[in-house]
Amino acid sequence: MAQAMDDKVSTGRRMLEPGGFVVLEPWLASEIGAERVAIVGAALLAGGAVQQNWRLDAEVTGGARAGRHAWVLRTDAAASLDVSLDRLSEFRCIEAAHKAGVKVAEPIAASGDSGLIGRPFAIQALVAGNAQGRRIVRDPALVEFGEDLAREIGRELARIHSVRPKAGVLSFLPIPMTNPSRREVAAMRKGLDGASEARPALEYVLSWLDANAPEPPAITLVHGDFRTGNYMVEKGQLTAVLDWEFCHWGDPREDIGWFIARCWRFGNDDKVAGGIAKLASLLEGYNGVADIKLTASELPYFEVLAAARWATISLLQGDRFIKGGERSLELALTGLMPPEMEWDALDVIDRLVTKGRVT
């Protein structure tokens, strides 16, 4: 429920004063072409380690959006990961995806200016649904909706991958000039160079990825963090794809590998598609919409890439505690996770080598 506007709530960097969002009203009116916008309620929602989410209740007078709206304002992170997009760039990616027909919370407005409420932010429509990965994969009704949900997710991924680099489209995102998988490996190595702990197993996996990188079928928009836990589900239906801050141009199979990686199945290991369904259902949905047709046999490489990436990110998350001084038990425990992903990556490599598919 919306809390009273005279509450003082910490944004992490500063305390918002009573009616702290009132300063947004004239700006929002201008952004959405309204005569007037009144913020009549604001409440801090449960957030993650990376950003804060506020529910805003707004009354809009005049213009195409006249009426009462529930929106979500997401601030920039207090300590953004180096590899993630700033809030305004992420918002532009969401707009591009929305235009391509991807189910996202409708983008309303965004600002890269810290002058308005103390940090950059983006506002999107509030969408009903649950995004908690563990709850989704343990839902007793999953047996009824899981396969259809995976097909829908496949179609959403295909729509994301229909966005291609061309003049005027997300031109702030760098286009890979070399193999995009090798570019990912290089980025991970760069991250590991500054890490507090050396991981020989992870270095081995990265060397393997570098040596076996396949050529991309096309360079497409890649969500970069599309996994169970980053989409909303309401009554078994997908309502919105979330968390676009890792969006980039790359190999579309990177998204599929991330979605099916064992570390994102939340214990439902036999349901390869994100812990919710069979891989065949995901691919059926994807291939039904995409101009690029994918097969299961080309995906293990990208499962290894996903495991290496999550191992690297988790190690660096731990460093936010070890080196950055952020007193967070969650960050500290995340920093202990790399061996889990290293194990999974080495296991996939073992299977591929045994089958004689790679060296």
Add this chain to the structure above:
Amino acid sequence: MSEHRRLGAEALLDLVAEAFKGEIAPSLPPDKRYLAAMIGNALDIARREMAVEEEALAFQLLDHFYDDGDGTMQELARVIRSGTVNDTSYPELRARLKAHVASELKVRNPRFLGTRGVKG
């Protein structure tokens, strides 16, 4: 004397973990359950790490590649990245690394190994 102090700390952590997970965590409100699970997990890792130090596990791996006491995890990571140590020059490389990762997981998350069909 130091031996007894180590055992004391281990036994204390054992009791704290047992009391916390058995008596405190179940009575916490739902919004504290995730934090409680993390605390229980951290206590378990700390308890296991008192019995097996990760530094000793690193030396077990390094002993396969370097003379006794020489070499570091940084150095091994570096030569793997440079390609000096690879599957051809060291055919058991992947198996050794996997065994090391498994030994770390026995401390950090033995349940994970169980889900992968490896006895903890």
